Amino acid sequence: MLIKDVCKLCHVTKKALVYYEDKGLISPLIMENGYRDYSQKDIKIIKEICVLRHCGISVSDIKIILLDTNKKTVIKKYQKLNNLHIESYLKMNESLQRLTQNYDIEKEFNHLVEKNDCLLTVREKLILAFPGCYGLFLSLHFGRFLNESIDTKEKHKAYVQMIHYLDHLVISQELVDYMKSIFNDKYDIFALEQQIYLDTTNAFHDFENYFKEHQEQLENYIEYKLSDEYKDSLVKKVQEEILIFQKETGYQDNFIENLKILSSSYREYLHQLEKLKKQYIYFHKSKNSHQML
Structure with missing residues (x-):
């Protein structure tokens, strides 16, 4: 499949496909005329990249995931990290809200020390x-x-x-x-x-x-x-x-x-x-x- 058709099918830009190829995530066949021929395996990987990027995973981490044979297990790591970040942001917002109501640094510091282990x-x-x-x-x-x-x-x-x-x-x-x-x-x-x-x-x-x-x-x-x-x-x-x-x-x-x-x-x-x-x-x-x- 040619690049223009892949872009339409997978909702990606040409520059994105070139970037993924440059980073070693995909390896389309280069024909004699210089055009790239994307296989069904390439298309499957491109869709996988799109999903993982939507989940906030970096391209370098995606390359690691693509190499892993136990994808469900490795994805749990990123889910746990994401949950930690969500929890951390919520706690930050709670802290900001308390400070806007009563700027009590001593109380907030004690709260931070008490909860810090599980947040970071x-x-x-x-x-x-x-x-x-x-x-x-x-x-x-x-x-x-x-x-x-x-x-x-x-x-x-x-x-x-x-x-x-x-x-x-x-x-x-x-x-x-x-x-x-x-x-x-x-x-x-x-x-x-x-x-x-x-x-x-x-x-x-x-x-x-x-x-x-x-x-x-x-x-x-x-x-x-x-x-x-x-x-x-x-x-x-x-x-x-x-x-x-x-x-x-x-x-x-x-x-x-x-x-x-x-x-x-x-x-x-x-x-x-x-x-x-x-x-x-x-x-x-x-x-x-x-x-x-």
């Missing part, structure tokens, strides 16, 4: 707790695992312990400067976070093709890590500092273990990562055995 996700609370690059740095590395609310006593205890640990860390000026350097006008940290999430999801779902497609990048990365340029770089120095810093401050026991309690998605990520490591080892053993034949 862990990610939102971390950014509020640590303004500036520190909170953004945490969000960048762990934000995709922190979209759950603190809805049990066990989670509340884990969150309190995590905040206490993070709040009492002594960070070197070099690490502070490094964190600041990645949050400038050159970077869209939320887009970067989405890309990290997308890359790991792609690897989990089809590790063999992922490694084949990124083989050159992986080999270049390994070559760089072995080079004198890397050994003399600020990146290596910072990475070594971070590893020492994590070991000396009890990072594993105080942060990671509590993160496991707070985030079911992080627990699943660790499980998938372990499987991926085994698949990666098996994949390379098989490849090397094949090359020797």
Whole structure:
């Protein structure tokens, strides 16, 4: 089916279809004359994209959903997030209404402290707790695992312990400067976070093709890590500092273990990562055995 017919059938613009193709969501056949021929599979995906966008889901998240084999389960995550946002907006409006009637900050502050756990996700609370690059740095590395609310006593205890640990860390000026350097006008940290999430999801779902497609990048990365340029770089120095810093401050026991309690998605990520490591080892053993034949 030609693009003009798809636009009419699916109620989308040509620019939208070009954008979805550019982002890798659809892959129409390009004919000899340069026209695109959209298959029934493409049309089904376009309709799915339209529905998910109507639900307020971002294009980068839609790509993740399209790759997922258990769509009902993954959609429940977005439904839960949406319900949290709706509840949060309603509570904000109630708070504004109370303030317009009686501007009692002390009373409203106590109400906020009492209800805050169930209104905000862990990610939102971390950014509020640590303004500036520190909170953004945490969000960048762990934000995709922190979209759950603190809805049990066990989670509340884990969150309190995590905040206490993070709040009492002594960070070197070099690490502070490094964190600041990645949050400038050159970077869209939320887009970067989405890309990290997308890359790991792609690897989990089809590790063999992922490694084949990124083989050159992986080999270049390994070559760089072995080079004198890397050994003399600020990146290596910072990475070594971070590893020492994590070991000396009890990072594993105080942060990671509590993160496991707070985030079911992080627990699943660790499980998938372990499987991926085994698949990666098996994949390379098989490849090397094949090359020797």
